[in-house]
Amino acid sequence: MKKNKHLLPILGESVLQKAEIIYKQNGYFTDTILQELHSVYSTSLEQALDILDKTKVIQYYARDSKRTLYLIGKGDKQLRLFEDINFCFCETFRKDVLESGDKIMCEHVLGVKLAKITKGFVKEEMSDLYFVESLKIMSETLC
Numbered sequence: 564m565k566k567n568k569h570l571l572p573i574l575g576e577s578v579l580q581k582a583e584i585i586y587k588q589n590g591y592f593t594d595t596i597l598q599e600l601h602s603v604y605s606t607s608l609e610q611a612l613d614i615l616d617k618t619k620v621i622q623y624y625a626r627d628s629k630r631t632l633y634l635i636g637k638g639d640k641q642l643r644l645f646e647d648i649n650f651c652f653c654e655t656f657r658k659d660v661l662e663s664g665d666k667i668m669c670e671h672v673l674g675v676k677l678a679k680i681t682k683g684f685v686k687e688e689m690s691d692l693y694f695v696e697s698l699k700i701m702s703e704t705l706c
């Protein structure tokens with residue numbers, strides 16, 4: 564069956580909301596919800612779970628502006644993501660999300676969403692100045 568590209572993001576969001584409720588009730592993701600997540604996110608789900616298993620997600624929280632940034636992955640595969648914005652600097656995002664539209668989000672954006680549901684992240688405060696510096700580094704990598 565061909566996936567409907569317009570409905571998929573809506574479906575994806577509702578499956579994530581359901582996953583959050585199930586995680587709160589059980590303390591883990593049940594097989595059923597993992598299957599539902601997989602039917603929408605396919606390989607991104609496995610990769611996201613793998614990243615969460617092997618590395619930690621860091622949430623940077625700017626004290627004054629209350630803005631947040633997430634850091635996911637490790638080494639040269641470490642990526643910074645904005646809170647609740649479906650955007651990533653990785654190859655998968657560029658090819659499979661932006662160009663072909665085969666995926667709703669990459670494994671990093673999904674990983675952060677899952678980490679938020681499971682509270683599987685480390686919280687670190689930063690000054691607003693440092694936060695702005697981090698944004699500058701991010702925008703420079705775009706050029």
Ligand SMILES: [Zn+2]
Pocket residue numbers: 642651652653654655656669670671672
């Ligand atoms: Zn990514």
